[in-house]
Amino acid sequence: MKRLLTHLLATAALAAVASSASAQDKLKVGFIYVGPVGDHGWSYQHDVGRKAIEEQLGDKVETTYVESVPEADSERAIEQLARTGHKLIFTTSFGYMEPTLKVAKKYPDVKFEHATGIKRADNVSTYAAKFHEGRYIIGQIAAKMSKTGVIGYVGAYPIPEVVAGINAYFLGAQSVRPDIKIKIVWANSWYDPGKEADAAKALLDQGVDVLAQHTDSPAPLQAAEARGLYGFGQASDMIRFAPKTQLTAIVDNWGDYYVQRTKAVLDGTWKSQDVWGGLDSGMVKMAPYTNMPDDVKKMAEETEEAIRSGKLNPFKCPVFKQDGTEVECGGGTALSDEQILGMNFYVKGIEDKLPQ
């Protein structure tokens, strides 16, 4: 029922989009968001990117967005944008993959950019950010800041992107504290502040004293703040929600990429590609390191710099699975991009079972 209503809402929003569209020779750029732009997290940051396009190319482009589009029913929303003259469409959730490809087939002259996807076509690019680089850093910070020796993680869904994040977080923690333990709870939702808060509380009740999250609202961070413990912001700088709790945040910085791709469409150089940017490209940024002693801050900054310069890779070989078997090293000195993007195992030391 809830889903049905969200559909209706999305449809209503689309109707509004369609009616406001006027025939202009400006390039129309469309965005599909999985959550509300006010989620303070994932969708919010994509919208910051959209605004960057408006700001820098405002006289040449017109942007529209549709928020809270359920993944299962995204095809209609994407097609609606394509049909109403949008020539560049960003679909910003993993679950939009098949619908995006389907619509792209029907509209070969429309360019699509699918975030975190793994399938491309002539008019479908994929782009993602190496959040796991940031997660390695926060893992180190978490291990240093934890008194109980147990750190926690609120995950959305057990998909490779999230699993790789957990592994990077744990490997980071292990690198500074070999006996560190981790507890993981799946909210089975990207965005449900109440449930995210409950998940966080469950972890904190079980002895976790530093919390990381891969869900989109600041609720887990606030749950940590209510207990006087520590946490990390997700997707955007959430310091205003937890001024005494946020140690840092992994910030998704899409603006530069969005502007660059829009320019490419404007001057006709757009080509299907796969971009996976990390700290070095500026697609991933770390919020200021706060609420921690100077030595921890220094360590974090050094790690950040080492990853940026390529000296350190969170998934440097050897990487061991839970049962102790070594993962084949696909990328020479570290795991290959494909291995990270398709990660479906926990690393050694995580005492939990990955839901499959």
Added chain:
Amino acid sequence: MTIVEAILLTVVTASTPLLIAALGELVTERSGVLNLGVEGMMAMGAACGFAGAILFDSTLAGVLCGILAGVATSALFAFIVLGLAANQVASGLALTILGLGLSGLIGAPFIGARRDPVAHLNIPGLTDLPLVGRLFFGQDAFVYASLLLCLGVGWFLFRTRKGLLLRAVGENQASAHSLGLPVLRVRLLAILFGGACAGLAGAYLSLVYTRFWSPGMTSGRGWIAVALVVFAAWRPGWAFFGAYLFGAATVLQLHAQAAAIGIPAQALSALPYVATIVALVVLSLGRRRDTGAPGSLGMPFVPDR
């Protein structure tokens, strides 16, 4: 604080908004009106409650704003289904959509604002008792209000004349009308009460549960409240039981995950719903014929002249 105590405390937080909203809907349905707009009214309560608390810098003012928002939204519903005798199911769905949309508009300027935690009861000696202290003597005002509300609604419906009147209207509107009972007025008040409760439940979400507002934060809790009323067979005591069963299942599955007991997370996530279905089946077997539904539930009433 022991782990059991911690779990129980979280269960109370998760269950309270469900209980409050379900009690309101229960009274509305007892009068014969099915209001499926609980989700929308809750969303309005969450947005306006939070906005009020920020603007007046007072949680109490926020709560009042949340309640008023619920009442105002439900008044619109009352106008449509009582005044115009429109289809209740369709109107309720429309109310949900309207509430979710409008709450987004109202809440937008308050995105990113935050509130400090609300005060919890603290009785020296009692609150510090092991295990039961925090649970019974250390809750916030909403929790005690929800329990009083539960008792109050039960007392009102089954122990007072006015409650009898309300049930009579819901059971058989034609008979009630022929007896000279003011069917529409009773229903109006019942709808407004339902709105007030949904608004209060919404305010609880944004002021206590998460302490920030964000769009769509009700995340289906309004629908669960509607389902709880059926589950409860339109009885406040059962609504209490249902709300806490659902809240407990939700929280326990998260704890089970954190403890890594090895059951897939997806299965655990389904647990609250499975528990609800099982309870429904068991309850239905117990009372084969009578589901407890008010006889005139969902029927529009047009007084003859």
